[in-house]
Amino acid sequence: MKADAGRLAVVAACAALAVLASDAIASEESKQSWQFEFVPYLFAAGLNGSIGALGVTADVDVPIEKLIQHLDGVFMGIIEARRENWLIMFDAIYVRLEGETSSSWQGPLGISNATGELKTTIRQQVYQPSLGYRVFDDRTAVDIIGGVRYTQIDTEFDLGVTTGGLLPGGTHHLSVGKSWWDPVVGVRVTVPLAEKWSVMGYVDAGGNGTDFTYQAMAGANWQFAKNFSLKAGYRYLYQDFEDNGFAWDMALHGAYFGLGIRF
Secondary structure (H helix, E strand, O other): OHHHHHHHHHHHHHHHHHHHHHHHHHHHHHHHOOEEEEEEEEEEEEEEEEEEEOOEEEEEEEOHHHHHHHEEEEEEEEEEEEEOOEEEEEEEEEEEEEEEEEEEOEOOOOOOOOEEEEEEEEEEEEEEEEEEEEEEEEOEEEEEEEEEEEEEEEEEEEEEEEEOOOOHHHEEEEEEEEEEEEEEEEEEEEEEOOOOEEEEEEEEEEOOOOOEEEEEEEEEEEEEEOOEEEEEEEEEEEEEEEEOOEEEEEEEEEEEEEEEEEO
């Protein structure tokens, strides 16, 4: 009986070791395989700054409540692939704004300090592929990230003058589009707060096409299921670009709400 009990103990110990080994192997294989997360967002953004094209310069100040009234289309999404300490990211923003009205503008056609009505159509597209590396991962995770930010701006102006001179027919239409690339470098820090909660902060900066650009994000994540999480926070993107009479000195900023899907 004692021998049988000993054999059973050995078998049980071997079985336990086999389970632990298989768990360790599975964990190691999980670390070595690619892991993906797709996050579509709702971006409650506002615009403020100045825009200029073909001699026309105007201030733009569109808070979120006004942006919603004139918003024709918006999309924001991030997809991330991670393997061990390496990560690949692709970030996309698309915003189309129609019919916003400004109270004043300057230029063109020799007219200065004119006031009147300025109706604009602005389409902004921002795409950023990035490569990152995790340099610290002891509860708090720190990723160093480098990428290139591609921006395309398409604008249309319908001008009407009340003071400072007259335009032919009382109105004038202008249309211009520009695109550029900016190398950027940044850092992302993720700190767990509880079993299913964490906070995230991200900043980057750069410039080549622009004189200067920077971006900041801060938010909280709730892992409510194995492969799903809710994300919310605030995002601020600033760009200062000038080229051949076109100027874009603008900040796109506001709250975001997203669903993280892992696969």
